[in-house]
Amino acid sequence: MPAPVFIAAVLLCWLGRSPPATQDSVLAAWLALVALALLARRLVLHSNAVAALPPARGLRVAVAFSTLNGCIHALVLVVAPAPTDVNMATQSLLLVGLCAGAVATTAGYRPAFLGYMLPVIGALMLRWSSNDLAIAAIIGIFGAVLTSLADDSYRLFRDSFNIRLQQLALNERLREALRQAESANRAKTRFLASASHDLRQPLHTVALSAATLSLRPLDPDTRRISQHIDKALERLASQLDALLDISKLDAGIVPVQLEALALGPFLRQLWREFSPIAHEKGLVLTLDLDPGMPDTVMTDEVLLGRMVGNVIDNAVKYSRRGTIALSLHAHAGLLALVIEDEGPGIPPEEQGRVFEEFYQLDNIERDRAKGLGLGLSIVHRLAALLQVRLEMASVPGHGTAFYLLLPEHRGDSPRVARVPFHGNPLAALTVLVVDDNADVRLSMQELLHELGAAPVLANGTAEALLALERVKPDLLLVDLRLRGGDTGIATVHAVRARLPGLPAILISGDTSPERLREASDAHIPLLHKPTPVAQLQQLVAELVTSPSKERHVR
Missing domain, CATH: 3.30.565.10 (Histidine kinase-like ATPase, C-terminal domain)
Incomplete structure (x- = not known):
């Protein structure tokens, strides 16, 4: 509040100004003292030195400056006594107003408030006691009222500060709880993705073997057992697919085709x-x-x-x-x-x-x-x-x-419903199968043989590149996550560097949002384990018909 206080000091000088002219130099000196006190108070209380002091010592410095201001402001009644009762009354109102303002500027802290108020109110009471004891008494009573208000103000300030500290502590606890909840959610997602991947691997092997079995001539009883196996696998796969759908939606990679x-x-x-x-x-x-x-x-x-x-x-x-x-x-x-x-x-x-x-x-x-x-x-x-x-x-x-x-949509004609592919697009194709799991490779080999394809097996990118020296595949089926940091995406890129435009399909049991997003960004068609034979055939038919078409299978 330095600017308003200094303006009030100028008004106090003007109200107390009177001949002789030498009085002007005294008033100027007093105004300079007021300005220096205000400036010193501001610089010192805002300095790093005071901020580094223990709170009790810092408060004593603040009380000292408040008392200094009060004494300097009270001094105006000596250096610039008002020449008339009207001027004296106006001077008193300004000084009493400054005391009222001190309730707010000191936050009602009693030592600081009294350090300012007592010199000012005391000087006013002495000044008026020679003219009108009643006004002196009223000023004293007003000082007591201001002290009570200052106590109430400090109590509210203290309570507000304590509430703020409690709110900060509560916010910190809430942030910590949120961090723990987010960490638990990430752990749950990782666990579900790992569990889903570990379950899908053997389930994929069983599904491929069951599909191979169903393609062979069977007697009625064996056919019925095969159908029961297919039904159980279908139910388990649908439950795993529900986990996969949640992972896809959380990863934000589900494409919308309006x-x-x-x-x-x-x-x-x-x-x-x-x-x-x-x-x-x-x-x-x-x-x-x-x-x-x-x-x-x-x-x-x-x-x-x-x-x-x-x-x-x-x-x-x-x-x-x-x-x-x-x-x-x-x-x-x-x-x-x-x-x-x-x-x-x-x-x-x-x-x-x-x-x-x-x-x-x-x-x-x-x-x-x-x-x-x-x-x-x-x-x-x-x-x-x-x-x-x-x-x-x-x-x-x-x-x-x-x-x-x-x-409701009014515009384009409704799209014709999708027509599923019928037939065996894998017949007579040479298929390079890349998977780090030996059981999966063997099961896929048996299925492809049954479907009339010629499978070539590899356990990673290095073996796949070696296989290219012997055969030229028509299709690449590769697992997304291979051993030792190797990935199906790296395999596709390496193979396509030698055979540009080779149709490729990623097959994955991984449902973590990060891996799904990585596969989506690679723009390579992705099937999920266990892979239904009909879905594999449908995608192969689309890729063989239009090899440049890359899409994410939902």
Whole structure:
């Protein structure tokens, strides 16, 4: 507050100015003293030397400067006594105002406040006692009131400071808790990725062997056993794929391919796919479509199909009776895709948690037939990715309804549905298989032989390059993570340096977000272990037809 205080000092001089002219030099000297005191106070209290002092000593320095200011300001009543009662009253108001301001500038700290106030109020009381004792008494009472206000101000300041310290400590604890939560989440992601990779390796070997077995002539009983194996592998693979979907979404590498899609044919296909599954549980899956209603939206068919499929699958798993209704309604430019069931419903207090990872209602025994509890978590992430408004309504004992709200699209004609490839694109191809796991190499060799291909095996980039001296492959199948820091991406680059444009496919059991992002950035098609034979054949057909086409298989 140096500037306002100095201006007040100038006014005090002007009010006390009177002949003779020699008085001017005295007033100038007093003003210079005021300015020097203010400047010294500011420089000293803001200096590193005072900041380095113990708090008690630093406060004593502040009290000393406050007392010095008070004595200098009180001195004006001696060097510039007001010539009239009006001037004297105005001088008193200015000095009393400076005392009131000291309540704020000293934060009410009593030693500093009294160090300033007592000299000023004391000098005013002495000055007025010769003229009017009542005014002197009023000034004294006002000084006592200001002291009480200063005490209250200091108490509030101290409490506020303590609250701030508590808030800082709480913020630090919250930051530490957040760091621990993030660390635990990263550890969980690493654990799931490692566990998924370690499980996928032997499962991939079993899946390849089972696929090879199913391609051979079998008697009815052996065929039935093979089908049971395929069904068990399919269920286990779907659960591992749920972990993979979470990893992909967390890694931010799920590509969105927006196209005009007619929801009518799309929903009929889903109805045909899930009706037999619902029928096995004694449920009825119904489909309600208005033939004359516009049904075109701009979305990604694969991702939307995964969303709707997860919701229907969830309804089938948890419904014990009744109907699961799939319907489409239009309202105010939006298309509402609705999935309703007559299942047990969700209690209100649990409705916010059903979208959490691994959270399942009514599955305390962790029945694997009900999945891992990732279906709705994936739905929630995909809804955000596709900008689909997802709403849920549930009444315990009466069922649950999910609403997927999509804006109606008017423009391009709906895209023709994907046509799956039929045939054996691997026949007569020379395939270079690179994998550091001997069991996987042998299982892939047997499968490729059964499919009419000529497999060539290698355990890493070095062996793959040696193999190129003997054969010229038509296709490269390579594991993403090899031994000793070697990678499938490095293998592809090294092989393509000798055979430019060679079609290549990465096959990986790794689901860590970092590895998935690395594979995505390499722009090499990626399949995940265990790899279904039909999916491998579909991708090979696309690459052989258009070798320059590189994409990430979802």
